[in-house]
Amino acid sequence: MIMIRRIRFVLALGLILVAAACGKPETTPPAPAGSDKSAPSSAADETDDAAFPTRLRGPVEITFWHAMTGHHEEALKAIADRFMAEHPDIRIKLVGQGNYGDLQEKLTAAAKSKTLPVMAQVIETWVTDYQQNGLVQDLTPYIEHPEIGWTKEELEDIIPVFREANRWDGRFFSLPFSKSTQILYYNTDLFQERGVEVPKTWDELRQAAEKLTFERNGKKVIGIGFENSVGWQFHMWVRQAGGRYIDEATGTVLFDSPEGRQALDFIAGLFKDKIARLAGEDQYMSNPFGRGDVAMYIGSSAGIPFVAKAAEGNIHWAAAAVPAGAKRAVPFAGNAVAVFDSATPEEKLAAWLFIKTLLNTDNTAYWARETGYLPIRRSALESPIWKDFVKDHPANGVGTEQFDAGFFDPRIPGFDAAMKIVQKEIEAVLLGEKAPGAALPDAAAKAQAEIDRAKARSRE
Amino acid sequence: MPDKPNLRSTAKAFVYLAPALLVLGTFTIYPIVESFLLSFYTDYDYFHDRVYRLGFDNYLYLLKDPEFHLALRNTAVFVIGVVPISIALSLGIALMLYRPIPLRSFFRTVYFLPTVTSVVAVAVVWRWIFHSDYGLLNFGLGLLGIQPVRWLTDPRWALPALILFAIWKSLGYNIVLFLAGLSNIPETYHLAARLDRAGPWRRFWSITFPLLWPTTFFVSIVSIIGAFKVFDEVYALFGGSPGPLSSALTLVYYIFVKFYREQDYAVASAAAYVLFLITFLLTVIQLWIGRKRTAV
Numbered sequence: 001m002i003m004i005r006r007i008r009f010v011l012a013l014g015l016i017l018v019a020a021a022c023g024k025p026e027t028t029p030p031a032p033a034g035s036d037k038s039a040p041s042s043a044a045d046e047t048d049d050a051a052f053p054t055r056l057r058g059p060v061e062i063t064f065w066h067a068m069t070g071h072h073e074e075a076l077k078a079i080a081d082r083f084m085a086e087h088p089d090i091r092i093k094l095v096g097q098g099n100y101g102d103l104q105e106k107l108t109a110a111a112k113s114k115t116l117p118v119m120a121q122v123i124e125t126w127v128t129d130y131q132q133n134g135l136v137q138d139l140t141p142y143i144e145h146p147e148i149g150w151t152k153e154e155l156e157d158i159i160p161v162f163r164e165a166n167r168w169d170g171r172f173f174s175l176p177f178s179k180s181t182q183i184l185y186y187n188t189d190l191f192q193e194r195g196v197e198v199p200k201t202w203d204e205l206r207q208a209a210e211k212l213t214f215e216r217n218g219k220k221v222i223g224i225g226f227e228n229s230v231g232w233q234f235h236m237w238v239r240q241a242g243g244r245y246i247d248e249a250t251g252t253v254l255f256d257s258p259e260g261r262q263a264l265d266f267i268a269g270l271f272k273d274k275i276a277r278l279a280g281e282d283q284y285m286s287n288p289f290g291r292g293d294v295a296m297y298i299g300s301s302a303g304i305p306f307v308a309k310a311a312e313g314n315i316h317w318a319a320a321a322v323p324a325g326a327k328r329a330v331p332f333a334g335n336a337v338a339v340f341d342s343a344t345p346e347e348k349l350a351a352w353l354f355i356k357t358l359l360n361t362d363n364t365a366y367w368a369r370e371t372g373y374l375p376i377r378r379s380a381l382e383s384p385i386w387k388d389f390v391k392d393h394p395a396n397g398v399g400t401e402q403f404d405a406g407f408f409d410p411r412i413p414g415f416d417a418a419m420k421i422v423q424k425e426i427e428a429v430l431l432g433e434k435a436p437g438a439a440l441p442d443a444a445a446k447a448q449a450e451i452d453r454a455k456a457r458s459r460e
Numbered sequence: 461m462p463d464k465p466n467l468r469s470t471a472k473a474f475v476y477l478a479p480a481l482l483v484l485g486t487f488t489i490y491p492i493v494e495s496f497l498l499s500f501y502t503d504y505d506y507f508h509d510r511v512y513r514l515g516f517d518n519y520l521y522l523l524k525d526p527e528f529h530l531a532l533r534n535t536a537v538f539v540i541g542v543v544p545i546s547i548a549l550s551l552g553i554a555l556m557l558y559r560p561i562p563l564r565s566f567f568r569t570v571y572f573l574p575t576v577t578s579v580v581a582v583a584v585v586w587r588w589i590f591h592s593d594y595g596l597l598n599f600g601l602g603l604l605g606i607q608p609v610r611w612l613t614d615p616r617w618a619l620p621a622l623i624l625f626a627i628w629k630s631l632g633y634n635i636v637l638f639l640a641g642l643s644n645i646p647e648t649y650h651l652a653a654r655l656d657r658a659g660p661w662r663r664f665w666s667i668t669f670p671l672l673w674p675t676t677f678f679v680s681i682v683s684i685i686g687a688f689k690v691f692d693e694v695y696a697l698f699g700g701s702p703g704p705l706s707s708a709l710t711l712v713y714y715i716f717v718k719f720y721r722e723q724d725y726a727v728a729s730a731a732a733y734v735l736f737l738i739t740f741l742l743t744v745i746q747l748w749i750g751r752k753r754t755a756v
Binding site: 104129282414428 | 503505506507508587590591592593610611612613614615699700701704705706717720721722723724
């Protein structure tokens with residue numbers, strides 16, 4: 001019968017489709033570009049610092065993959081344009097790759113097919129993996145070079161917490177670019193109405209959340225909100241309780257401790273008493289906060305423009321430093337720039353020259369003003385660009401008051417997998433599906449297993 | 461009549477086939493082989509193509525990984541939840557749209573719209589529909605006196621919400637296939653049955669349903685394969701997460717997370733092959749049933 005034949009054809013087609021989906025990660029074809037790039041990269045393997053050129057012999061074009069869109073992308077382009085006007089022999093080709101997830105996927109695929117760009121925006125946790133696989137260029141020789149490098153003052157001008165986040169065994173494999181931190185957003189209308197002061201400690205935070213949970217015109221206001229990715233914030237709470245999270249050097253999970261338990265109990269208690277909620281289906285806390293459904297929340301400073309947009313016409317708001325527990329501790333996250341080892345020495349030089357400009361005092365202040373990220377240099381905080389900006393936008397300045405209490409997440413293989421587990425266990429506690437006493441050891445044991453597995457996998 | 465195959469005709473055929481083979485070979489066959497091999501790498505350097513040890517560790521890991529079991533279970537529930545309802549609903553709607561009703565082409569367009577719109581775009585609308593405080597669905601349920609359901613944030617309701625969304629999304633394509641199948645059934649059978657005073661119920665079961673069987677069969681195979689591969693719907697509906705407490709984690713989502721988020725390439729490939737094996741076996745079984753049925 002014709003139908004059977006047709007079914008057979010369709011079946012074959014279906015199987016191919018399934019198989020294609022299975023093979024999806026592999027579909028990037030081997031690129032011809034790899035062949036002409038592999039030769040110079042072997043030269044760069046030499047450890048001799050003087051081996052790289054310090055002067056360009058002709059025009060160079062470098063590609064820069066980034067994850068910036070909208071106004072962020074325009075600001076980046078403005079910096080690149082100014083740089084190109086000063087360096088007519090260097091052309092910066094900016095390539096937007098979507099969001100960070102897309103960028104990571106594309107970098108993975110490009111590393112495999114040997115089509116990596118000259119430089120890219122990266123997150124430090126990725127760099128550990130790249131560095132172990134010999135994919136990124138060690139920038140230390142460039143930084144320390146007497147002619148084209150940074151002076152000691154220029155290097156130490158970079159905020160220590162950002163500097164350290166980009167150093168592996170004393171070597172810089174990336175440099176901080178766009179940085180953000182956690183800050184406390186609060187609804188000034190509601191705070192005034194309920195007579196609440198800005199909380200500075202855990203106790204005050206709890207009391208504020210209690211006072212700010214109430215019903216108004218049939219609409220319920222919840223005291224404090226948490227992002228859906230609350231598991232990623234757990235590191236901060238453990239540190240604030242005085243505990244340790246995961247040791248970067250050994251990859252040991254340390255949060256199953258009395259301090260860890262204290263941290264989890266504190267957050268879980270807020271949820272149990274119904275004075276806290278997750279962003280849930282609203283995706284990001286800025287939405288319910290902007291509607292006035294939630295009186296305050298601790299979230300990323302990168303969310304300032306989203307909060308401003310959601311709040312416009314609805315509520316008045318301000319930002320303050322994150323309250324402290326037994327200790328002050330605030331995470332700094334964000335991204336960096338890295339140069340790939342596959343680039344030619346000339347391209348690497350051009351990339352370094354661009355990075356130097358990108359991260360200078362004026363540009364980091366300009367970048368921070370245009371995007372809401374934090375300046376990465378102390379000198380930028382004193383620059384007129386930044387001072388004028390913060391005068392009008394005090395919320396953007398809050399993050400810079402917390403530099404001394406700053407820390408960053410461990411940059412170890414398997415951290416994402418471990419965080420997924422912590423996230424799930426904490427979510428189960430907050431949704432009332434699991435007791436904190438059971439979730440904490442479970443999270444620690446499973447996170448440890450993931451880290452050990454990733455470690456075994458990445459061992460050279 | 462075609463000649464018997466000889467060297468010349470074979471060579472000629474090969475030239476005609478070459479472009480398709482080249483594309484399929486590069487983008488389909490080669491990745492299939494590569495990811496099959498990758499699933500057995502237990503100690504390897506992914507970026508430099510160096511393999512130190514081969515083995516079954518990745519499959520053993522899947523056997524023990526509770527996340528993978530959850531993904532398997534969720535996918536099974538999803539397939540069982542979506543496919544029969546979607547087929548029954550789309551068949552029903554196709555039967556109605558086949559009859560000369562007013563505004564028929566308008567309705568046909570309306571039902572086909574979900575198929576041509578982007579999953580991500582409609583997911584935004586559905587996220588609003590499912591919203592527990594401001595959503596349309598809970599508003600409707602509220603009118604019936606039903607307490608609001610936390611569709612997207614309660615681990616017990618996330619999968620049902622996903623199934624609802626997927627059924628709606630899949631209707632259009634199935635309806636079009638059924639409409640095509642219905643138009644292949646000669647009207648004379650129905651006329652003859654009417655003369656014999658067969659009611660609509662009898663006519664459906666004795667004429668429409670058996671003659672529509674090849675289409676139904678085809679739709680069910682395509683739907684099952686499609687349902688096993690569900691990913692976009694999850695990603696879009698839960699905003700890049702597999703739902704609260706991974707309650708909507710599906711097989712392909714698991715593969716995606718393992719590969720791109722956790723750089724666990726070998727385990728991701730092993731999981732992809734488990735998925736392939738499941739869909740392959742199910743399709744063979746369906747084909748076997750289908751053949752028996754068609755032979756009758």
